[in-house]
Amino acid sequence: MSSRPIRTRFAPSPTGSLHIGGLRTALFNWMFARQHGGQFILRIEDTDQKRFDPTALQTLIEALRWCGLSWDEGPEVGGALGPYVQSERLAHYHRWANWLIDQGKAYKCFCTPERLEQVNREKAARKEPPGYDRFCRSLTPEQIAEKEARGEKYVVRFKMPLEGQTIVHDLIRGDVAFENHTIQDMVLLKSDGFPTYHLAVVVDDHLMEITHVMRAVEWLPSFPLHVQIWQAFGWQMPQFAHLPVILNPNGKGKLSKRNPPRDKHGHVIPVFVHDYMQAGYLPEALDNFLANIGWNFGDNREVFAIAEAIERFDLGRINPANSTFPTEKLDWLNGEHIRRLSATDLAQRLRPLLAAAGLAVNDATLMQVVPVVQTRLKVLNDVVDLAGFLFRDPAAFAAPAADILIQKKLDAATTRRLLEESIRLIETGSAFDHASLHEAFKALAETLAVSNSALFGTLRVAVSAQAISTPTFETMEILGRDETLRRLRLALPVVS
């Protein structure tokens, strides 16, 4: 086995936003490289001009960086074996395609798309599998010269062996055998001069000295083709691992933007990394989550930092079976990671969200709010609904409606009395921290012969104007004595 330094790559095509499944592929390649002290390369496969999206590269880079991935070579960072964008590497593909033709391992095909369609129609009528009939494979040099002289456009096709089988080795599944005659003479170079994936991936992985390729199982069927191309070139192959795909939780097929997946409550499950960024998921949680699909930490540990996972990562322990996107687990994991954050760290992540919601974020208040919301957030954005009222202009505060103010088993008159007694207590009391308030109001509930639930709930809603909110006394402490009193008084007319 070779002792080449480990080099892996992630090679997306810039056709849109980064897909969550793509991120997992990137993550595994990156973890593997980091584990072995090797290099991770980002390569852009923009050989399909029809699907090219000029904004995709920036979006992609942003998403990868947000997740904590870093590449040693690629766009933005350069490298000795670049360029790392395939559209800038056309000369390489032409050179090696021509080399294959010279060696008799590939040929020019002048068949028009119309003829190809015709061939497939006829094959379909005869109930044969679709595919090119290899018409141009047997063209004479004279015929070829003639067509070229006439300026006919051509593609370059690979001369697939017609007999025997190709045995490929996958790190996850072991050896897999394919009959050569079932594999077509695939196009290597398109008539527009751009390579197809099949040519570009082999040439680039070789030139960039890639040692390990982790890619989606979708590629397994074309793996024997790639092996044949590698052998035609006589180059040393990387090792391959075909990663299981993530399936749509409700419907059929793999997770994709068409056929939007939905969870059991009917909510759409996002498929783009950017959706998760915007929804208030932590990159730590997303990485943890993705590393847990098809691979596991071991020791029955579900929650871990990606740095820990890198130490333990093991290609041989990847589960070969596809898996359904376990969306509820991500929510749980996100909560776990939120709870593991330090107060200042959480505050920093919350600040921009509150600001974006149009709230005036005061740092002192924020630091008081953080410990109160930390166990209550599923996603960061939840903070706006839960505790946004603590940052709103007091002048804009409106007393709650009676239906949420009046607690279960209470009526308006009793509620009013609870409020009045509470106001009196606060006016005469001294300490205004939540622990002292809690004690004082427990005593009040007892003297008034009402449950804690009734009294505390009334106060909480009076002061927050929300049915669901931060706890009563912490909320009061954050609001301060004056504002608390003001809000309790504002609630009186509601129950008069």
Add this chain to the structure above:
RNA sequence: GCCCCAUUCGUCUAGCGGUACAGGACAUCGCCCUCUCAAGGCGGAAACAGGAGUUCGAGUCUCCUAUGGGGCACCA
């Protein structure tokens, strides 16, 4: 239609011939805690797709069937 891959609780998974009346997690249900919502604690229910083999012994190996998935482009 043809080729390939896969198949353990609802879901993500552990298991790599005997230590297993199959372990963990999410979700779910019950109880506790509790001012709402969470968090936390305790407990319950819940799986080897089916059938043949191989073997003293099979969740683990082989084959068949079924089911799921992927591929069959001048897309990646």
